[in-house]
Amino acid sequence: MDGPSLPAALGAVIRRDLLLAMRRKSDVLTTLFFFIIVVSLFPLGVGPEMAMLRQIAPGVLWVAALLATMLSLNRLFAADHADGTLEQMALSAVPLGVLVTGKVIAHWLLSGLPLALLAPVLGLQFDLAAGSLAVLVVSLLIGTPVLSLIGAVGAALTLGVRGGGVLVSLLVLPLYVPVLIFGAGAVEADLTGLGATAHLSLLAAFLALAAFFGPWATTVALRIALE
Amino acid sequence: MNNRIINWFKFASPQTFYPLAGKMIPWFWALTALFGIAGLYIGFFVAPTDAQQGEGYRIIFIHVPASWMSMFIYLVMAFWAALGLGFNTRLSGMMASALAPTGALMAFLSLWTGALWGKPMWGTWWVWDARLTSELILFFLYIGFIALQSAIDDPRRADKAGAVLALVGVVNIPIIYFSVKWWNTLHQGASVSLTRSPSMAQTMLWGMLLMALAFWMYSIAVSLARVRAIILERERHAGWVADLEEVRS
Amino acid sequence: MLEASNLECVRGEKSLFRDLSFRLEAGACLMVQGANGSGKTSLLRMLCGLAQPAQGEIRWGGEPIRKLAEDYRGELLYCGHAGAVKDDLTALENAQISATLAGAPVDEASARQALRQLGLKGREDLPARVLSAGQRRRVALSRLLLEKRRLWVLDEPLTALDKAAVTTLCGVIDAHLATGGMAVLTSHQDLPLAADRIAHLRLD
Numbered sequence: 001m002d003g004p005s006l007p008a009a010l011g012a013v014i015r016r017d018l019l020l021a022m023r024r025k026s027d028v029l030t031t032l033f034f035f036i037i038v039v040s041l042f043p044l045g046v047g048p049e050m051a052m053l054r055q056i057a058p059g060v061l062w063v064a065a066l067l068a069t070m071l072s073l074n075r076l077f078a079a080d081h082a083d084g085t086l087e088q089m090a091l092s093a094v095p096l097g098v099l100v101t102g103k104v105i106a107h108w109l110l111s112g113l114p115l116a117l118l119a120p121v122l123g124l125q126f127d128l129a130a131g132s133l134a135v136l137v138v139s140l141l142i143g144t145p146v147l148s149l150i151g152a153v154g155a156a157l158t159l160g161v162r163g164g165g166v167l168v169s170l171l172v173l174p175l176y177v178p179v180l181i182f183g184a185g186a187v188e189a190d191l192t193g194l195g196a197t198a199h200l201s202l203l204a205a206f207l208a209l210a211a212f213f214g215p216w217a218t219t220v221a222l223r224i225a226l227e
Numbered sequence: 228m229n230n231r232i233i234n235w236f237k238f239a240s241p242q243t244f245y246p247l248a249g250k251m252i253p254w255f256w257a258l259t260a261l262f263g264i265a266g267l268y269i270g271f272f273v274a275p276t277d278a279q280q281g282e283g284y285r286i287i288f289i290h291v292p293a294s295w296m297s298m299f300i301y302l303v304m305a306f307w308a309a310l311g312l313g314f315n316t317r318l319s320g321m322m323a324s325a326l327a328p329t330g331a332l333m334a335f336l337s338l339w340t341g342a343l344w345g346k347p348m349w350g351t352w353w354v355w356d357a358r359l360t361s362e363l364i365l366f367f368l369y370i371g372f373i374a375l376q377s378a379i380d381d382p383r384r385a386d387k388a389g390a391v392l393a394l395v396g397v398v399n400i401p402i403i404y405f406s407v408k409w410w411n412t413l414h415q416g417a418s419v420s421l422t423r424s425p426s427m428a429q430t431m432l433w434g435m436l437l438m439a440l441a442f443w444m445y446s447i448a449v450s451l452a453r454v455r456a457i458i459l460e461r462e463r464h465a466g467w468v469a470d471l472e473e474v475r476s
Numbered sequence: 477m478l479e480a481s482n483l484e485c486v487r488g489e490k491s492l493f494r495d496l497s498f499r500l501e502a503g504a505c506l507m508v509q510g511a512n513g514s515g516k517t518s519l520l521r522m523l524c525g526l527a528q529p530a531q532g533e534i535r536w537g538g539e540p541i542r543k544l545a546e547d548y549r550g551e552l553l554y555c556g557h558a559g560a561v562k563d564d565l566t567a568l569e570n571a572q573i574s575a576t577l578a579g580a581p582v583d584e585a586s587a588r589q590a591l592r593q594l595g596l597k598g599r600e601d602l603p604a605r606v607l608s609a610g611q612r613r614r615v616a617l618s619r620l621l622l623e624k625r626r627l628w629v630l631d632e633p634l635t636a637l638d639k640a641a642v643t644t645l646c647g648v649i650d651a652h653l654a655t656g657g658m659a660v661l662t663s664h665q666d667l668p669l670a671a672d673r674i675a676h677l678r679l680d
Contacts, residue, residue: 004550004579012576023564084558085577091524093550093579153395157388161378170374171392174367175399178406185410206402217395220312224387227527381488464489 009094013102014109021110027075028110035068035115039122050127057126058136058187065115065140065183066147066176072111073151073172074165076103077222081159090226100222101215104152112144128187135190135200142203143183149207149214150175156221178206239316241458242467248451255448259441266437274430283347287431290340292439293333294358296446297365298400300330304372305397308390318454320386321461323393324376325453329446331369337362357411361404368396382461477502477537478523478627478658484531485518492518493679494531502626502656505649505671507663510679516662517557519679520631523660524554536627550579553625555633559616563605567596570604571618580623590621594644609636620648628652630661643668 021028042060043053080086089099119140120133128136154172158164186199270288304326311319341359342352353359372392379385462468469475477500484494492515500506508516521527523534525541525548534541541548561570571587591600594614604612613636620628628649634642646669649659653671661667 004581008581009576009579012573012581016573016577019569020562020564082558083562084556084560085562085574087526087554087556087558088560088574089577090526091549091552091554092577093546094577095546099577150395153391157375157392158378161375162380163378167374167378170367171371174364174371174403175395177364178399178402181406181410209398209402213395213398217391221388221391224384224391227384 004094006094006098009092010098010102010105013099014106017103017106018109021106027072028114031068031072031111032114032118034071035064035118036122038064038067040125043125053126054128054191057123057128057132058184058191060126061119061122061136061187062140062143062180062184065112065119065144066173066180068115069111069144069147069151070169070172072107073155073168076107076152076155077159078155078164081225086222087226090223096222097215097219100152100218104148104215104218107152108145108148112140112148116140116144128191132187132190135196136187138200139183139186139196139203142200142207143179146179146203146206146210147176149210150179152218153214153221156218156225159222159225179203182206239314239318241318241321241462242465244318245455245458245471248455252448252451252455255444255451259444259448262437262441262444266434266441269430269434269437274434281347283344286340286344288434288438290337290344291435292442293336293340294362295439296442297330297333297337297362297369300326300333300446301365301368301393301397301400304330305393308393311386312390312394317386317461320383320390321454321457322450323389324386325450325457326446327369327373327376327389328453329449331366331373333442333446334362334366334369338366355411357404357408360407360411364403364407365400368400372396478660479535479538480523480532481535482532483519483522483529483534485515485522486530487515487518491530496532496677496679498675498677500658500660500675501673502658503653503671504673504675505653505659505661505669506675506677507661507667508677508679509662514679516679517631520554520556520629520660520662523629524552525549526554551626552629553578553619553623553627554629554631555616555619556631557635559612561604561612561615564603566601566603567591567607567611567615568600570615571622574619575622578619578623582622587618587622590618591615593621594618595641610638610641613637614641617645617648620652626657628657628659628661630659632662632664634663634665634667646670 039060042056046052046056077086080089090096092099116137119136123133123136151168151172154168154175157171158168161167182199182203186196186203189199190196266288270285274285276282304323307319307322307326310316311323338359341356341362345354346352372389375392376385376389379388459468459474479499481497482494483496485492485496492513496519498506508519510516518527522529525534525545536544536548536551560574562573565573568584568587568591571591572582572584575582575587588600591597591614594617596611596614596618599607599611604615607615613633617633633645637645642665646667649661649667650670653659653669653673
């Protein structure tokens with residue numbers, strides 16, 4: 001028997017999740033506005049001195065991105081779990097790992113990518129220079145996929161579990177530490193004139209590692225959750 | 228070959244392991260006391276007062292072994308987790324969940340004693356030292372593991388989900404440690420490190436070693452006791468549990 | 477072809493059934509009956525490979541289904557309690573997308589044809605949100621017509637269906653069995669099937 005085409009299946013999952021998100025835009029927008037609001041609160045909390053704001057900008061933007069991604073993790077599998085679609089995916093002739101990868105890519109397109117595109121506007125509030133803004137965007141573009149990949153494992157593990165929403169943050173946030181360090185570090189290194197290349201390459205290395213192990217661990221976790 | 232595998236799996240059955248663990252526990256307690264008393268004696272009475280740090284440094288006899296154990300226990304936990312996922316043995320999952328609280332306790336002890344030491348040394352309870360920071364994150368990982376397991380009602384699913392989390396964690400620990408270290412050197416320059424004292428006296432090393440052994444024995448004894456409790460809880464409807472003397476009386 | 481030997485199902489601390497064995501040949505149908513909580517759904521999920529039996533083994537063509545993995549799933553169609561129908565998608569999109577996710581994409585014309593056959597003519601482009609429970613069930617069942625699978629595992633397929641739909645569904649199942657397909661199903665109602673090779677399995 002001819003096996004199903006994997007790239008076609010991958011594309012189909014991504015298209016499906018994007019289509020579903022288009023029909024229900026508020027989910028995506030909520031995450032984005034959360035990001036904007038959290039970042040905008042910081043100057044109100046620490047005061048408007050530009051020098052100070054410039055210094056904390058990378059950390060603030062990255063921590064806010066971390067939290068926003070985490071908020072959106074719940075919708076990654078929960079709806080599909082509730083209406084039985086996840087069961088059908090687990091029984092598909094297409095390997096579950098491929099479908100999961102598709103869902104994670106769609107999740108990134110709907111959370112990480114918009115965050116990265118929005119970040120420079122918010123960076124302006126913190127008086128970041130154009131060069132630093134570019135580094136910020138690049139670091140988010142490389143780093144946020146890692147957040148989606150690791151987050152998917154946490155979301156799969158807490159699927160249908162009591163207090164899953166809060167629990168997922170407990171599981172996932174400690175694992176986000178390296179991404180936070182090197183993501184925010186890249187922008188900081190650029191601010192201090194050290195150059196961000198080393199940080200960005202390490203982030204890319206994390207991405208490669210997460211892309212390799214993440215879908216596999218998520219698949220195992222999903223099968224456990226469905227049993 | 229086949230024979231040997233069967234033998235191993237025999238010990239992996241809760242029914243055979245339960246009495247075996249019961250017999251081992253007193254021995255490990257005895258060893259804990261022995262090593263602990265010897266280690267504390269050396270630590271408090273034999274080891275010389277440190278020229279720079281005074282008497283306060285003696286807390287490392289608790290701090291360092293606790294840090295070692297906290298990291299080591301996570302590895303052991305991940306090992307059991309992998310075994311449980313791979314071979315579907317019930318005991319492995321129980322072992323992993325029995326180890327987690329002890330690991331968390333060790334991480335907590337390490338943080339607490341680190342803070343206690345930091346106050347006289349640096350005049351502050353907390354420094355963002357690379358080791359302390361990684362220890363803190365390790366503590367979070369333990370808490371996550373325990374929280375996940377206690378949130379899942381079905382023990383089989385709890386074991387498996389915990390196993391996946393432990394394995395993801397164990398891949399991440401070196402990365403986290405390395406990142407925190409990099410972050411630390413960038414931000415603090417030459418940082419003060421808890422364990423890198425100029426030259427450790429021979430007696431201090433001995434004291435530390437004995438204390439580490441005591442911590443080992445304690446961890447084994449406590450985990451075995453906990454695993455026995457877990458076995459009783461999960462197998463409470465099995466025939467062999469009802470026949471146990473301590474259950475009948 | 478499908479063979480189960482000495483299955484045991486444990487839920488919590490209770491053993492729901494044990495030493496359950498059966499064989500299902502091409503063209504045969506197995507009706508699983510039993511009270512609520514007797515393990516019907518658990519058995520069906522085991523047959524799909526979603527749940528693992530506490531004891532025993534399930535084989536497809538002589539090979540354990542655990543080993544076959546995707547090869548087995550390519551022969552299997554499972555329709556569970558949850559219909560996997562998305563509220564925000566139209567009936568047509570639901571039918572096409574679920575076929576694609578299953579690994580057997582279909583074109584729009586055959587998806588429309590299948591929906592029409594199940595009595596959803598004129599509702600193909602309505603979002604599933606506005607459909608009734610019975611109509612949503614029909615959307616879910618359209619997969620029977622669209623995915624060419626040899627083994628059907630259907631958990632309460634009649635739920636929420638009206639008389640006409642039950643007749644249609646029985647016709648579809650009969651046609652499937654007549655062409656050498658296999659079916660395992662549970663139902664609280666009587667299923668007026670024309671096929672003669674129907675075995676019954678009672679779980680108590």
